[in-house]
Amino acid sequence: MKKDLKIYQLPAGCKTKFRSFKKTISESKDKMIDFSDYNIVYEKSDYCFNSLDDIYTKFNVNHPSDFKGHSLSISDIVQIGDEWHFVDSIGFNKLDESHIKKMFCTRCSSIVFKSENQAYSFQCLTCDEDLYSLEVKEKI
Numbered sequence: 001m002k003k004d005l006k007i008y009q010l011p012a013g014c015k016t017k018f019r020s021f022k023k024t025i026s027e028s029k030d031k032m033i034d035f036s037d038y039n040i041v042y043e044k045s046d047y048c049f050n051s052l053d054d055i056y057t058k059f060n061v062n063h064p065s066d067f068k069g070h071s072l073s074i075s076d077i078v079q080i081g082d083e084w085h086f087v088d089s090i091g092f093n094k095l096d097e098s099h100i101k102k103m104f105c106t107r108c109s110s111i112v113f114k115s116e117n118q119a120y121s122f123q124c125l126t127c128d129e130d131l132y133s134l135e136v137k138e139k140i
Helices: 021-027 053-062
Strands: 001-011 039-048 077-080 082-086 092-095 101-104 113-114 122-124 129-131 136-138
Touching: 039 113, 053 077, 101 113, 101 122
Parallel strands: none
Antiparallel strands: 001 039, 001 077, 077 082, 082 092, 101 136, 113 122, 122 129
16 A cells, blocks of 8 residues: 655654653653654655555665664654554554644644754744744644
């Protein structure tokens, strides 16, 4: 099958990196995964695969040349079309909207991520700009 694929990983030093789904959710004050903590490390339209296991193998054994992350591991998120999957200690845990806290750019409504620039809180990849906290909103 072919679907859009995105892979998100936590940056080095993040306190929730390499934690299981259960531990991540239980230790979060709102029982959600804060999506803005993640960086997008791979994005491909019409990615051809047969299963999540195929994706796991591909991104652990034979990384695509444009992959900017580490091998898939616990706490990573794989988005296939409109479905979100948390890489867990064994296999994947399918996420629903109640598990994911996402922040959005008030200018273009795209998902924002933590900014690498210390002067700002967030970064919008669509607008290609760093943003302050007041320039983003949470959609529920």
